[in-house]
Structures are given as C-alpha cells and as structure tokens.
Amino acid sequence: MDLAFTKEEQAFREEVRQFFRDNVPPETRRKMIEGRHLSKDEMVTWWRILNKKGWGVSHWPEEYGGTGWSSVQHYIFNEELQAYPAPQPLAFGVSMVGPVIYTFGNEEQKKKYLPRIANVDDWWCQGFSEPGSGSDLASLKTKAERRGDKWIINGQKTWTTLAQHADMIFCLCRTDPSAKKQMGISFIVFSMKSKGVTVRPIQTIDGGREVNEVFFDDVEVPYENLIGEENKGWDYAKFLLGNERTGIARVGVSKERIRRIKELAAKVESGGRPVLEDPSFREKLTACEVELKALELTQLRVVADEGKHGKGKPNPASSVLKIKGSEIQQTTTELLMEVIGPFAAPYDVHGDDDSNETMDWTAQIAPSYFNNRKVSIYGGSNEIQRNIIAKAVLGL
C-alpha cells in the first residue's frame, strides 16, 4: 500500500494544471467559481481547445481519439479539471453516446458521429426519462415504429438537459410493444432539427433553464440511425449508465468549493468575528472535509482497482461514490449559504450581465444551493443507489 503518486504522475499533474492555466478562458473560470451558468459559446469554445490538445475524449480508445492514459492519469486529469475549475467535457456526447457508438455501432456510424462528438460539432442530449418513467426507466412509452426504411417516433421525453443547445439526441424508444418491458427497447439517434421535434423549457427552482421537455410528433428518422441491434437498447443503456463511475464523486468540485467557503468565511463577519471562527460553523465545515477526504480515498481505491482489473463490469462501489459525492456537494452549497446568511436573499435579476458586480459573489449562492438538490436525484437517485448496493453488494 502506498499513497504516493509516481514522479511521472506528478509531472503529468503539473502538465495538466499548466495547460488549464494557459488555456481556460478567465471569464469561463470566474463564472464557474461563482456558480454561474455558462453560455453555449463559452462551453464549446473551451471544449474545442481541449479537443485540439487531444484531451477532449481522453478516456476513449486511442483509435477513436483517446489518450491511452492510465486510470490514475484520468483521475488526476478529472480532479485538476474540477478543481481549477473548468467545464468538464459534455457528458452526453463524450461519456454517454460516444462509448455506446464505438462499442455497439457500425463502422459508418463511428465515422459519422465520433469526430463530431469529440469536437462538439454536434451537441448531444439524452432522451431517456419520460413523465411516467423516472427511476422505473424501463417502463418508457416513447414509440418508434418501423415504416419501410424509416422509424416514425412518437412520445415525450423529459428532464432533457440543455436540449435547447442540442443538435442530436440519443433516445430510448419502444420498438416491440409486445415484449417484456426491458426487451422491446431500441437505441436510436437523430437530429433535434427533425420535423416534429418540439423543445419546451422547464424552469428549475434556482431560476435556471437547464432542463426541458422534448416532444416527438411523427418524427421521421432513417432506419440506419438505430445503434446496435433492434430491441437491445436496454443493454446499451445499462452499459452507458455503468460507464460513468469515478467522475461521479466530483471530489475536485467539492474541494474547490471548500476552498471558496474558507475564503469567503474568512471575510464575512458574524458576531464580531469571521464566520470561519464560529465554532459551530467550523465543526460542520471540518466534518464535511473529513467526509470528503474519506470519499477521495474511496475513489482512489476504485481507481486503483480499475487500473489492476480493467474497466470490465460496473463496480458497485460506484454507488458509494454517487451517494457520498452528492451528499458532500449538497453540504458544501449549504455551508456557502450559511456563510452569507441574510445576503442569500436577493434574487439576481441581472442574470449574467455583471451589472451588479458588488453583489457578484453572493448572487449565485442560493441558486447554486437550490440547484444542487438535483445531484442526489439524477443519474439514478440515491435511493436507487441504495437498492443497487443492497442487491449487488449485500445480496439482499
């Protein structure tokens, strides 16, 4: 057992860090620190910088543009990216549909989609959840009927993140209504510009517009847009969801936020002394730091295990990372709320136009707290993660 990173790994960390210092647009970083929403342009600009460097799809196989890094290198890259902070690559393209396409797609599909995913020429969104199908995803109803060389798609998806920016969607559709619910689902990709696709925004409690409802009304999609085999979509969806593992803990994000909490809590006074010196605040902050350190170590154990045994089947320990990681993220946003106290109240009517610089650092704290309630809900709610641990680990 040895915690130390090798000299090469340390040099790699420094290289990554230096690249971020030199290349992340300062305005993007500032908005990230303040928890503000980034514009599509800001995100795509950064991702193309990353892709030009060859790090846009770092974990893909080398033949499709990946880096061939070790598990530890991926871990270091993610941690540094989150801690800098800079936007992580668009998960829907890079972590979700990309791996499905290079694993299950045909040669033509790989050639057509993969380079465009890497360079974010297409912005992808995820068509999984439906109004009646959240945790019980396999009950989904959106229908794709084969008509000649086309699919005709009807139905509705929801919680579609950043669909307003999207060029493409990957969609779970029911293609065999007579089959048992997991068996009759196919994985189909198509353009969001297709006739019959309607996107309607859902405003979340923080006031932001991250998610949408997406309606399909007789959308015509070429048959060849089916990925893999017909009615095998559930397998691909499971593969996709099990793919995102260690990144889910978001240790770097929480570390960065704790640094910010300390910085602010040293400035803001309460009862004649900095909030940071208030014993009850201090204890909560320390408790959170200890949990985060433990999570970091748990994550490193999973990373080391992947390094040894390959990224075969999904590791149920990733459910631990999801549960603890989301709880800690939520605690950090809660602590930020405590730091600013009554000044959490003003609603940022100025949005991102920076016309109210004096209130700048407080403006996004309450929205970020509200917004972060999502992290224990998405990606398989924490209750679903507990089901997974109970079944897959404890055998209950």
Added chain:
Amino acid sequence: MDFDLTEEQRLLKDSIDGLLADAYDFDKRKLYMKEKGGWSKAIWSKLAEQGLLGLPFSEEDGGFGAGGVETMIVMEAMGRALVLEPYLATVVLAGGFLRHGGSAAQKAAHLPGIIDGSKTFAFAQLEKQSRYDLFDVATSAKKKGDGYVIDGEKFVVLNGENADTLIVTARTAGGQRDKSGIGVFIVPAGAKGVTRKGYPTQDGLHAADISFTGVEVGADSVIGDPANGLPLIERVVDEARIALCAEAVGLMDESLKTTVEHIKTRKQFGVAIGSFQSLQHRASDMFVALEQARSMSMFATMAAEFDDAKERATSIAAAKVQIGKSGKFVGQQSIQLHGGIGMTMEAKIGHYFKRLTMIETTFGDTDYHMRRVSEAGGLI
C-alpha cells in the same frame, strides 16, 4: 498509488485470519473471558508462535521488521474476531515506546518477553482530570538520587490488572497542563507502592485504576527524555489510534456481515425481513459508512509515514473522526436491525457494538479529534 497487499502481507492476513477462524469463534471467546485475567494464555502463546507479537520490532531486536500495514492487517483481523488479548497494550503501545524511545538496554530487557509472549504490558496514562489531553499530567516523578519517586493515580489502564510491567507518564517539571516536563517511565507492576484495582470494562476487556505512592524507580527506567517526553507519547498514541481504526474496521465489517446474514434469515410477515426496502437501505448506508471508514483506516496507516508532523497528526485525527462516526452508526444500526435479539448478551452483535463504542472514547473521541482537525485548519 497502490492499495494492494504484498505477497508477504497477504500471507500474514491468511495466517492471522486462519488462526482466529480456528481458535476464536464466539463460544470459545466466552470461555476465554472466564480465564484468569479475562483472556487466554493459550491464544497469546499461539500469537507468539506465529510471530505476531514480534511483528513490528526490528530483526536485530528479535522481531520481523514489519510496518504499519502489517499492524493494520492484524488489528483488523482481531476486531473481526473480537479478540480479548492485550495486543494493543503490549505490542502497539508498550512496544511502540520501546521501539521509538527505548535504549538498547531497555529493548534488550523487555522486548524478548513481549515477543515470546511471556510478558504483557499496560500504558498508564489517563488521569481523573486529563480526559483526552496527553499533556495533562498531575502524576509526579520527583528526582531522588539518580532515580525518581512516582506519586499519582492513573485510571482505566487497559490490561492494567494483568500486566507484568507498566509504562507510566509522569511529570518531572512544570504545571499540570504544561507540554514540557513530562517523562515516560517503565515501572514493574509489582513495585513497592503500586496498588492496582482491576475490573472488567464494558466491552469485556479488563482494565485497572492504579495508584502510585512513593514508587521508586532507577534512572534506567526512563524512556527517552524525562524533561520532554510528549512528542514520544504523541507518536506512540497516534500509532495506537491507527491500530484502533483498523480494529474498528474489522468490527464494523463483521457487524455488517452478521446483520445482513440476520435479515436474510429472520422471517416476519412470512418473508425475510431483508426483503423490506427500509432495511435494505439501512444496510446500504451501513456499507457506505464502513467503506468510508476503511478508506480512512488505510489513509491513517499511510499517514503515519508522512514527513510533515502536523499533516501526520491531522490526518490521523481525521481518521479517528470518521471511525467514530461510522462506528457509532454501524454499531447502533446493527442492534436495530437485529431487533430484540440484538439486545441480548447471548447474541454476538451486541458485543461488537460495545467494543466499537469503547474504541470511540479511547485516545480521543469524535468531538475531540474534530476539534484538532479544525484547529489545524482542516484538510483542504
């Protein structure tokens, strides 16, 4: 970065696991408790035979030169089996003082007895007022000729009732809460003026309150610097904390396993109660708490090697915080999920809970270590 055990470490793990699986089921443990002193001499001899009592000592001192990871392996296994024998008091604590501070003569005098299992030790540190502050020492060691005269009272000394030899902290100079002026002394348990009042502790181990009245010891009984023993005490106690973290992980691991087994077999309403989601989720939360604790136990073991003293101490304190919290949760919920049977002396689960509870209050509880981490400015 590597979390795997080496081949030798794996063999060690197999050997201690095998020994305890064989010799230490819950029914046998009950018999050991009834032996004189409350633990088994035969088991202690077996541990010596397998070299486990000599593990951390250098080869020139007759040991095996093993490191922290090996102690972690042994302590975790002992936690899993709920071992009663005084490994912590003798090998980790007394052994630690001798390894880190002992003179060649002291090592030669005491290590062979530890390694061959013929002698056990106890660390007399806690005082009525000291709580968790290692520097809070009222017991005095006054210079007399070349040697010292020790006066004072020590409490809840683990293995204090049975130990052949005591390691005692006593003040050679300064006020009760001064950080300097503390010495560490080797005192034969049978020395004139030593009075021991032994009793069982809540977790089935044995301890003693010990008074020292005009106890005379020679100059050769001092371990290290009699005017500045605190750094040595802190170092050895930190190693004991790390060992306790590992023991607690073993206890939690076995608690969860036993509890899951119970809810798989216990039937109510015609089905195994483990089929109920509220119980499944509780068990999952116990698993999360255990894994977080396991991570921090490993972290503490590796932190012992950190060069920066402050970082080392803070990391170990953080581990003790995590162990305290996880241990309380896993322990309490194990009882809850067992239901009525968990409340009985007869079932083993309650004994795991009790040992976990006692570990929390040994060498600093969760609040104490939380404060230490906090005062050091946190971990990030």
